Amino acid sequence: MVVLVTGSTGFLGRRVVQELLKHDHQVRCLVHTPGRERIFAPRSVDVQYGAVTDPDALASACRGVDTIIHLVAIILQRGSATFDSINRQGTANVVAAAKAAGTVKELVQVSAIGATSNRRYPYLYSKWQAEQAVIESGLPHTILRPSLIFGQGDEFINALASLVRLFPVVPVIGTGRNRFQPIQVEDVARCIVLALGRDDLKGKTVEIGGPEQLSYNEIMALLADTLEKRRLRFHVPSLLVWPNVMLMQKFLPKPPLNTEELRMLSIRNVAELDTVEEVFGFKPRPVAGNIDFIKSIGSKDAWKTLLGFMPSSMRDH
Ligand SMILES: NC(=O)c1ccc[n+]([C@@H]2O[C@H](COP(=O)([O-])OP(=O)(O)OC[C@H]3O[C@@H](n4cnc5c(N)ncnc54)[C@H](OP(=O)(O)O)[C@@H]3O)[C@@H](O)[C@H]2O)c1
Numbered sequence: 667m668v669v670l671v672t673g674s675t676g677f678l679g680r681r682v683v684q685e686l687l688k689h690d691h692q693v694r695c696l697v698h699t700p701g702r703e704r705i706f707a708p709r710s711v712d713v714q715y716g717a718v719t720d721p722d723a724l725a726s727a728c729r730g731v732d733t734i735i736h737l738v739a740i741i742l743q744r745g746s747a748t749f750d751s752i753n754r755q756g757t758a759n760v761v762a763a764a765k766a767a768g769t770v771k772e773l774v775q776v777s778a779i780g781a782t783s784n785r786r787y788p789y790l791y792s793k794w795q796a797e798q799a800v801i802e803s804g805l806p807h808t809i810l811r812p813s814l815i816f817g818q819g820d821e822f823i824n825a826l827a828s829l830v831r832l833f834p835v836v837p838v839i840g841t842g843r844n845r846f847q848p849i850q851v852e853d854v855a856r857c858i859v860l861a862l863g864r865d866d867l868k869g870k871t872v873e874i875g876g877p878e879q880l881s882y883n884e885i886m887a888l889l890a891d892t893l894e895k896r897r898l899r900f901h902v903p904s905l906l907v908w909p910n911v912m913l914m915q916k917f918l919p920k921p922p923l924n925t926e927e928l929r930m931l932s933i934r935n936v937a938e939l940d941t942v943e944e945v946f947g948f949k950p951r952p953v954a955g956n957i958d959f960i961k962s963i964g965s966k967d968a969w970k971t972l973l974g975f976m977p978s979s980m981r982d983h
Contacts, residue, residue, distance in 0.1 A: 673737030847875025918974025
């Protein structure tokens with residue numbers, strides 16, 4: 667069985683590829699930036715270079731493929747790479763290429779908790795539009811909507827941990843009471859691969875999260891415990907943060923926070939607590955005890971992260 671993974675070199679994609687290889691699947695990777703395939707062992711995967719905006723590249727990538735795992739999405743718009751061109755149209759292009767190939771029997775679409783038809787949340791709206799493209803395609807599909815994903819190389823936990831590393835008093839945007847259900851990146855990859863071939867999941871949308879629902883305040887406290895720091899928190903109204911985040915987004919290559927993440931801080935970001943166990947048959951890992959990677963963040967790395975230049979030792983893409 668040939669499985670095409672789009673977004674294969676990303677934070678989640680590389681784990682999905684490893685999980686597929688563990689299960690002896692034949693893997694084809696759509697690689698956006700040539701050279702990034704070097705993260706995979708030589709000859710372990712078949713590589714197709716290209717963008718989801720390029721129908722010809724997608725046609726080649728889909729040739730002879732049985733299954734597609736579609737992961738490509740952006741959360742930060744830059745130039746012509748917009749939510750509409752990548753998240754919505756890119757997905758429509760993947761779906762069209764999959765149908766034209768004539769061999770694709772299933773597609774797993776990775777969406778996000780909170781995907782919505784409400785245009786006031788542009789990223790989540792584009793994720794909802796992508797879901798619609800998949801649903802309307804008529805292809806047998808499963809949609810997975812993860813909550814916040816954490817693990818080595820993530821952006822969110824590393825940025826918060828950088829604050830905790832550097833400052834005795836750390837800012838919390840808003841009340842900090844909104845809940846998340848962080849799920850470990852390897853566990854998300856496991857769910858995706860376990861979804862393959864499951865006829866009972868066809869046509870379904872499954873929301874997945876970790877084993878606990880944590881508020882932003884609790885996540886901050888966990889990070890401080892992991893780093894063995896005592897930290898006080900002060901609350902900053904979201905309205906005051908907006909102008910700074912917009913400026914960072916405009917000028918920094920990798921802003922520690924962007925406007926879409928800021929929007930998501932105030933909306934529901936949780937699934938049912940037992941979905942992963944019920945649907946996929948394993949217990950997802952909690953945040954506590956599984957974020958030791960933040961211990962290696964030095965002060966210099968933390969400053970770089972907060973100034974929008976997260977070092978490649980923390981996230982290499
Ligand atoms: N991370 C989370 O907390 C989270 C939570 C819920 C849902 N999700 C969803 O999970 C999926 C994967 O997210 P991620 O965190 O792994 O993202 P990521 O680390 O940013 O990876 C995105 C991948 O897509 C590729 N890509 C970007 N633009 C492309 C284009 N125009 N054509 C082809 N490939 C392109 C990137 O390649 P280059 O780097 O070479 O451009 C990279 O391999 C997304 O659909 C996201 O919405 C993520």
